[in-house]
Amino acid sequence: xxxxxxxxxxxxxxxESDLVLMGEQASQMIADALGALVRSDAEAARxxxxxxxxxxxxxxxxxxxxxxxxxxxxxVAIDLRLMSVILHVNSHLERIADxxxxxxxxxxxxxxxxxxxxxxxxxxxxxxxxxxxxxxxxEAFTNRDLDTALSLPEMDRPxxxxxxxxxxxxxxxxxxxxxxxxxxxxxxxxxxLERAGDNAVDIAEQTxxxxxxxxxxxxxxxxxx
Amino acid sequence: xxxxxxxxxxxxxxxxxxxxxxxxxxxxxDRSEPVxxxxxxxxxxxxxxxYGDFHAVKDVSLGIRKNEITALIGPSGCGKSTVLRCxxxxxxxxxxxxxxxxxxxxxxxLYGPEVDPVQVRRHIGMVFQKPNPFPKSIYDNVAxxxxxxxxxxxxxDLVEEALTKAALWDEVKDKLEGSAYAxxxxxxxxxxxxxxxxxxPDVVLMDEPASALDPIATLRIEDLMQGLKEDYSIVIVTHxxxxxxxxxxxxxxxxxxxxxxGQRTGVLxxxxxTSKIFTNPxxxxxEDYITGRFG
Amino acid sequence: xxxxxxxxxxxxxxxxxxxGRRFSLGGVAFEAGLLLMLLxxxxxxxxxxxxxxxxxxPVFRDRGLDFVTSGITLDxxxxxxxxxxxxxxxxxxxxxxxxxxxxxxAAVYLEEYAPDNAFxxxxxxxxxxxxxVPSIVYGLLxxxxxxxxxxxxxxxxxxxxxxxxxxAAGITLAVLVLPIVIITASEALRAVPxxxxxxxxxxxxxxxxxxxHHVLPSAAPGVLTGTVLALARAFGExxxxxxxxxxxxxFSAGSAGVFDRLTGTYTALPVVVLSWSRQADPxxxxxxxxxxxxxxxxxxxxxxxxAVILRNKYDxxx
Numbered sequence: 001x002x003x004x005x006x007x008x009x010x011x012x013x014x015x016e017s018d019l020v021l022m023g024e025q026a027s028q029m030i031a032d033a034l035g036a037l038v039r040s041d042a043e044a045a046r047x048x049x050x051x052x053x054x055x056x057x058x059x060x061x062x063x064x065x066x067x068x069x070x071x072x073x074x075x076v077a078i079d080l081r082l083m084s085v086i087l088h089v090n091s092h093l094e095r096i097a098d099x100x101x102x103x104x105x106x107x108x109x110x111x112x113x114x115x116x117x118x119x120x121x122x123x124x125x126x127x128x129x130x131x132x133x134x135x136x137x138x139e140a141f142t143n144r145d146l147d148t149a150l151s152l153p154e155m156d157r158p159x160x161x162x163x164x165x166x167x168x169x170x171x172x173x174x175x176x177x178x179x180x181x182x183x184x185x186x187x188x189x190x191x192x193l194e195r196a197g198d199n200a201v202d203i204a205e206q207t208x209x210x211x212x213x214x215x216x217x218x219x220x221x222x223x224x225x
Numbered sequence: 226x227x228x229x230x231x232x233x234x235x236x237x238x239x240x241x242x243x244x245x246x247x248x249x250x251x252x253x254x255d256r257s258e259p260v261x262x263x264x265x266x267x268x269x270x271x272x273x274x275x276y277g278d279f280h281a282v283k284d285v286s287l288g289i290r291k292n293e294i295t296a297l298i299g300p301s302g303c304g305k306s307t308v309l310r311c312x313x314x315x316x317x318x319x320x321x322x323x324x325x326x327x328x329x330x331x332x333x334x335l336y337g338p339e340v341d342p343v344q345v346r347r348h349i350g351m352v353f354q355k356p357n358p359f360p361k362s363i364y365d366n367v368a369x370x371x372x373x374x375x376x377x378x379x380x381x382d383l384v385e386e387a388l389t390k391a392a393l394w395d396e397v398k399d400k401l402e403g404s405a406y407a408x409x410x411x412x413x414x415x416x417x418x419x420x421x422x423x424x425x426p427d428v429v430l431m432d433e434p435a436s437a438l439d440p441i442a443t444l445r446i447e448d449l450m451q452g453l454k455e456d457y458s459i460v461i462v463t464h465x466x467x468x469x470x471x472x473x474x475x476x477x478x479x480x481x482x483x484x485x486x487g488q489r490t491g492v493l494x495x496x497x498x499t500s501k502i503f504t505n506p507x508x509x510x511x512e513d514y515i516t517g518r519f520g
Numbered sequence: 521x522x523x524x525x526x527x528x529x530x531x532x533x534x535x536x537x538x539x540g541r542r543f544s545l546g547g548v549a550f551e552a553g554l555l556l557m558l559l560x561x562x563x564x565x566x567x568x569x570x571x572x573x574x575x576x577x578p579v580f581r582d583r584g585l586d587f588v589t590s591g592i593t594l595d596x597x598x599x600x601x602x603x604x605x606x607x608x609x610x611x612x613x614x615x616x617x618x619x620x621x622x623x624x625x626a627a628v629y630l631e632e633y634a635p636d637n638a639f640x641x642x643x644x645x646x647x648x649x650x651x652x653v654p655s656i657v658y659g660l661l662x663x664x665x666x667x668x669x670x671x672x673x674x675x676x677x678x679x680x681x682x683x684x685x686x687x688a689a690g691i692t693l694a695v696l697v698l699p700i701v702i703i704t705a706s707e708a709l710r711a712v713p714x715x716x717x718x719x720x721x722x723x724x725x726x727x728x729x730x731x732x733h734h735v736l737p738s739a740a741p742g743v744l745t746g747t748v749l750a751l752a753r754a755f756g757e758x759x760x761x762x763x764x765x766x767x768x769x770x771f772s773a774g775s776a777g778v779f780d781r782l783t784g785t786y787t788a789l790p791v792v793v794l795s796w797s798r799q800a801d802p803x804x805x806x807x808x809x810x811x812x813x814x815x816x817x818x819x820x821x822x823x824x825x826x827a828v829i830l831r832n833k834y835d836x837x838x
Contacts, residue, residue: 005517074467076503077512213505318721320635347724357715360738369733370723417719424723 008073015065015086016142022058022093023138025051027131029100030196034127037107037189038120045107048100055097062090081213085206089141092199092206096134099196106185106192113182116173119166123186126162126193129155133200141207149211152204153218159197166190263290266428266458267312272326274307274316280484282307282491284326287477289428294450294459296469296499299479300519304491305462308479309430311335312460313349314342347374350421354433356413358405358420363388363397366405366416370424383423390456391419392449411442415449422457429453431461435468447472466515469499476502478511572817575810587811592792594770596803601812603771604792606781607686608755608819611788614690615697615754620747622694623701627743630702631709632731644706651699659763662692667764675783684765686786692760697750704746708739741831748827752820758790768795789816 029048036044066087069075075083133155140148170183201218209215267289274282282304289295289312297305307316314335316322328335335345347370358366367384376383384401388394393415397408405416414434421429431450435443450459450472463469469476477496481489495508506512513519579587590600634640670676670691671683712735720730736743762768767787789812796809 004519008517076466076470076515077506079516080504313722315718315722318718343724343726345724346722351722353715353718353722355715357713357719359716359719359734369720370725373723373725373729373733420719420723 005073008069008075008079011065011069011073012079012082015062015069018058018062018065019086019089019093020138020142022055022062022090022097023134025055025058026093026096026100027134027138029055029097030103030127030134030193031131033100033103033107034124034131036104037110037127038124040107040111040115042108042111045104048104052097052101055094059090059094062086066090078210081210085141085210088206089203092203093134096196096199099192099199102192103189106189110182110185113185114177114179115182115186116177116179119169119173119183119186122162122166122169123189123193126159126190126197129159130193130196130200133159133197134203137200137203137207140204141210144207144211146208146211149204149207150218152201156197156201159194163190163194263293265289266291266331268327268329269308270327270329272308272311272324272328274304274311275323275325276319277321280488280490283482285479285491285493287493287496289458289460290475291427291458292454292456293474294454294461294472296473296476297460297462297479298464298466298469298476298514299491299494300481300514301464302489302491303479303481305477305479306432307491309432309460309462312428312430313351314345315351317342347424348426349428349430350424350426351430351432352414352417352421352434355437356410356417358408358413358416361405362402363405363408363416364401367419367423370420374424387419387423388416390422390453391415392445392452393419409442411438411445414438414442414446418446418449418453422453426457428458428460431459433462433464436464443468470503473499475499478502478506478508478514480510480514572810572813575806576814579807579811580814588815592770592787596801596808599796599804599808601789601792601815604787604789604812605815605819607766607786608789610686610782610786611690611693612751612755614687615694616747616751618691618694619698619701619750619754623698623747623750624705624743626698627702627705627709628731628736631706632727632735647699647702651703654759655696655757656759656763658692658696659760661695662688662760662764666691666695670783684785685783687782689761689764689766689786689788692764693754693757696757696760697754700750700753701747704749705739705743708742708746709735711742712738737834740834744834745827745831748823748830752823755820755823756790756816758788758794761788761791762794766791789819 029051032044032051033048035041036048066083070083073079133152136148136155137152139145140152166187170179170187173183174180205216205218208218265288269285269287269289272282272285273280285304285308297309299305310316311324311328312330312335316324324336330345330349333340359369361369364384367387368380371380371383385394385398388397393412396412397403397416400407405413408416414437418429418434435446438446447468450461453459461469461473475497476499478494479491480494482492484490495502495506495511497507501507502511503515506515510519587600588605589602590598591603592601593599630640630644634643666688667683669683670685670688675685675687676683716734716738717730720734721727725733767785768791771785771787793809793812793816796804796812799805
């Protein structure tokens with residue numbers, strides 16, 4: 001088959017590669033934000049916040065290119081589904097980066113506060129998993145790997161579990177020590193990480209839609225697993 | 226056809242209810258979804274068409290439903306026009322054409338021995354690719370079909386009704402005696418549509434009706450088709466996939482099959498609701514064609 | 521700054537390459553040659569016409585229309601073309617009556633109904649061949665068949681014509697021009713676009729209804745023109761008439777009625793031209809013959825003009 005519409009396919013490839021770049025940034029930002037939090041490193045946290053500009057620029061670039069391609073190329077069938085997925089993934093990745101920024105800001109605000117190593121290590125664990133989830137799901141998307149995409153909800157379970165336990169833990173901590181302020185901020189971090197995890201699962205849902213043509217919700221906020 | 230008594234043609238839909246009396250309802254989408262149980266007007270079963278030794282169309286089976294727009298799409302030479310012309314027996318005019326398999330029209334075998342092709346064409350009208358009005362006045366163009374069919378009512382009313390349904394009445398009502406050739410391309414094509422519906426058919430076949438028209442005229446024809454759908458069943462062959470997507474309820478995708486003999490024979494690949502064909506087609510060949518990967 | 525200089529340089533180069541006409545001697549010579557051929561053809565025609573007019577002028581100057589209304593006499597001062605004119609017109613009417621329906625019918629069948637097979641093509645080829653057969657052959661056919669036929673059915677004539685009359689002549693010439701009528705009518709029918717036929721059939725018309733309501737009216741101008749051309753051809757034919765038997769010398773129909781004129785001796789304009797140009801009396805050869813030719817030309821010219829007018833009348837610019 002001769003290659004028809006090479007320009008269109010180039011545009012699609014460019015959109016995907018921009019998304020891959022965004023995914024790497026987002027994943028790294030989560031990891032860096034957690035690192036800054038654990039080390040109480042305000043400078044590192046500031047670096048993460050500044051880095052969000054890069055992701056925002058990519059987000060806008062993808063969005064503009066997306067609009068143009070939509071108007072000019074009238075994609076249908078699998079191309080149309082790909083376009084829909086690109087739009088959603090763009091949004092989710094930008095969100096993940098913003099969530100990393102939230103964590104970094106909390107690091108800045110928690111400067112000088114005492115902390116609990118157990119809670120910290122839980123948060124580190126959550127952060128590692130989420131960072132890996134983002135990387136994994138973007139690979140599944142690029143490689144059109146349905147099985148890997150379907151494994152995301154499973155990866156998300158420990159994150160959800162740890163998040164649920166976080167509030168109780170902090171309450172218990174606050175009763176015994178003066179870690180209340182820090183503790184409350186850490187519940188926010190925990191919830192933020194859980195959100196980031198959900199966004200990664202959403203990207204997996206989109207990937208599955210692209211590959212099967214059917215949209216199925218993997219996790220529903222109204223259901224608890 | 227057959228044993229039926231020929232009755233004086235009257236235009237379908239002439240007793241439509243007054244629009245103003247219909248209560249306002251909230252509609253979710255603009256385009257009415259095809260009703261799943263629209264009865265079938267044509268049932269095609271393993272249709273094959275040969276032109277002499279050339280096997281043009283192979284084993285086509287599908288159903289055309291009442292009051293729907295069915296689009297036939299596919300690359301050049303895939304037999305879609307040939308299939309269309311089987312529905313009104315225009316292929317009879319080609320001496321070496323041979324049709325096998327069956328086409329049932331309202332349950333009657335269209336190619337049965339007692340069926341008169343001339344009568345068939347009064348019930349199944351056709352609009353052609355290049356507008357081809359008769360070299361006569363606008364009035365005579367529309368009146369010709371009913372006249373030879375023996376229409377005895379008010380011809381003036383019939384002509385007005387047909388032209389109104391074809392969205393042309395306001396533009397020509399003051400120049401009905403004028404030449405049809407004085408109209409623009411888009412107007413001529415609407416005149417051809419009026420001419421086709423003047424004999425009160427229940428099916429209108431359209432062979433790339435807009436391909437010779439400019440984009441605005443094209444959109445007017447497409448708009449007209451949506452209105453005509455209420456009274457007629459429409460089958461349209463089109464090269465323009467976006468048009469098929471905009472206009473039709475169901476789409477049939479044909480392609481060329483290179484048989485062992487090397488002949489380019491047309492086959493039906495997929496036939497489904499248009500929205501499904503264009504978002505998630507079942508066949509890879511369909512997807513390759515509509516996404517432009519077909520080389 | 522660099523781009524501006526670039527732009528100026530580009531403009532200069534482009535201007536250079538656009539200027540200058542390529543002078544082609546061959547082209548000019550060719551055009552001149554064609555013009556020359558046209559002028560030569562025109563010159564020949566003009567000379568012919570001038571020759572005829574100068575010869576004919578004295579006759580009309582002296583006698584005016586009397587020339588047209590007088591019968592044939594041996595006296596150059598009184599001889600006229602009236603009898604011949606009547607004969608030619610009579611023949612033409614019969615040609616029209618016979619050739620037009622036959623020719624049009626045949627053409628309609630060939631173009632609209634006949635299947636496209638070897639047999640049909642064979643017929644069409646032969647019709648074309650017949651159009652090229654020398655007219656004298658038709659004369660022989662006329663003598664052998666039509667003269668005898670006319671005599672047998674009782675239209676042979678009261679005097680000793682034995683069928684050598686306008687009727688036989690008309691039939692013979694009709695057969696002669698029949699291929700022309702068929703060919704031009706066929707061409708006129710073929711010129712009607714197939715899309716019209718398709719449209720007619722598409723609304724449920726029978727083939728005959730399509731032909732009658734759409735094809736024939738569309739083709740009418742072309743068919744008419746073809747018929748007039750055929751009639752003009754017949755008007756000027758001489759050789760077949762000579763073979764069938766036409767009066768070349770003096771004769772008078774006298775006070776004969778229409779039937780007798782049709783079935784009896786007759787003559788035609790071209791024949792009169794021929795016989796007068798062989799007379800010993802120079803007046804006949806140099807004046808009367810050209811005058812007769814002029815009458816012939818005028819009739820032909822009028823017929824062609826009528827054809828053009830009729831054609832324009834029916835050929836409404838749809």
